[in-house]
Amino acid sequence: MESFREVFALVSEYCKKEISQVAHSLWIKDIEPVKLEGSTAYLAVRSEFKQKILEEKYYDLLTRAFEEVMGFPVDLVITSLEPTKAQAEEAVEKLASCSPEEVEKTTAGGDYEYTFSTFIVGPSNKFAHAASLAVATNPAGAYNPLFIYGGSGLGKTHLLYAICNEVLKNKPETNIIYVKGENFTNELIEAIRSESTAEFHNKYRQADVLLVDDIQFIGGKESTQEEFFHTFNTLYEANKQIVLTSDRPPKEIKTLEDRLRTRFEWGLLADVQPPDFETRVAIIRRKAELLDIDIPDDVAEYMANKLKTNIRQLEGAVKKMKAYKLLAGTPPSILIAQNAIRDILNDHQPVPVTIERIISEVARTYNGVTPQDIRSNKRSANISSARQVAIYIVREITQMSMSAIGEEFGGRDHSTIVYALQQVEKNMKIDPRYKELIEDITKNVRNS
Ligand SMILES: Nc1ncnc2c1ncn2[C@@H]1O[C@H](COP(=O)(O)OP(=O)(O)OP(=O)(O)O)[C@@H](O)[C@H]1O
Secondary structure (H helix, E strand, O other): OHHHHHHHHHHHHHHHHHOOHHHHHHHHOOOEEEEEEOOEEEEEEOOHHHHHHHHHHHHHHHHHHHHHHHOOOOEEEEEEOOOOHHHHHHHHHHHHOOOHHHHHHHOOOOOOOOOHHHOOOOOOOHHHHHHHHHHHHOOOOOOOOEEEEEOOOOOHHHHHHHHHHHHHHHOOOOOEEEEEHHHHHHHHHHHHHOOOHHHHHHHHHOOOEEEEEOHHHHOOOHHHHHHHHHHHHHHHHOOOEEEEEEOOOHHHOOOOOHHHHHHHOOOEEEEEOOOOHHHHHHHHHHHHHHOOOOOOHHHHHHHHHHOOOOHHHHHHHHHHHHHHHHHHOOOOOHHHHHHHHHHHHHHOOOOOOOHHHHHHHHHHHOOOOOHHHHHOOOOOHHHHHHHHHHHHHHHHHHOOOHHHHHHHOOOOOHHHHHHHHHHHHHHHHHOHHHHHHHHHHHHHHHHO
16 A cells, blocks of 8 residues: 555656646645556545546546556546545645635636626615616717726726626627726837837727726826827717726826816716625625525625625635635535635735836836836936836835845945935925826836
């Protein structure tokens, strides 16, 4: 028996080289080598789900690995065992440290479409929902533009896609363009670089419905705002529907040009707020249904009490419960919910903002300046100014030491960094627009 364990250790090693580490630790590592009878190898796993995955996805790999190790072809028989309590506890422990991507893999197939029918309506979002539905059933005939704003994970993107799906259902030939504010900027930069701005204009100005997610990202970016202004006017005058989302209302996007701000306010502003308790419970039930898992009422209520501000987190917790059930064989309970919620809250700690992100956000704001320019020694006024702003924001957000910042910006010394910080602080005092620009870039970096 011991020797079969040793054989399997080699098989496992072989597999490790062939697949990702995550896949290996999730599917192969815990396989129990039961016995070898003649040329048949018996393996056991702790759930039917794992057994199914192994049979469907890893059977060939395991067969190859056995043949490689044993020197002759081997038949595989994979069975599933009910987990013992200790095994279940161990699995819970292991799952607690799974990344969202790993959990995502185990719940793959539970995806649903972002439509109005999968959107749960409650007091916190009923206005935005009604406005979106009106726009979807009667594009450019209800509210134009529709501007939806609110915190992260509260359903703005879901509503945009729901509009898109509904419009296409009623009129499949509609030319709908969905774009993220950040990508609109990137595409424009690319179009300018490759001298294809005419195509860029045409693409956006031919939309029947234009949906822009996270429009706040165009704030402070001159040519993007200019371009968007003309796109907006063309579409609006041609009676085409425009829907925008943002993490804040137009008046709070400080670096948005006034002419855009007023246009964004021409139609309807609709906010989405964090859902109340009943809506949270309803969302958990609906997500559980979509993922085909039973969550008892007391467990759903417990979860709704703990996760209050972000629907993405509620959804994540339901997915975790499903993963626990599939991988560890443990059905939803308050205990399991506690684990799932702890993971979710840990997973959603703000991701450390990287210097890369700050530099590219600053570069996007300064026309004609690239991230490479910011890190370089070039001294043109525009580049130096962008570099100073990047240095200031890096210091603000990361609290890194001056010399560490100097290293990041092409080996500059401590005094150069101090000088940059002083310059930015001085400019912020004398120029309110400059100050707003810096505040907006900082917000964008933090919220992205
Ligand atoms: N009312 C709702 N009913 C059902 N699911 C919802 C609801 N609101 C949000 N969700 C789900 O929560 C998740 C996050 O929603 P979404 O991506 O739309 O948020 P967002 O407001 O666009 O967030 P961000 O600003 O961070 O992009 C999605 O999976 C979405 O389906």
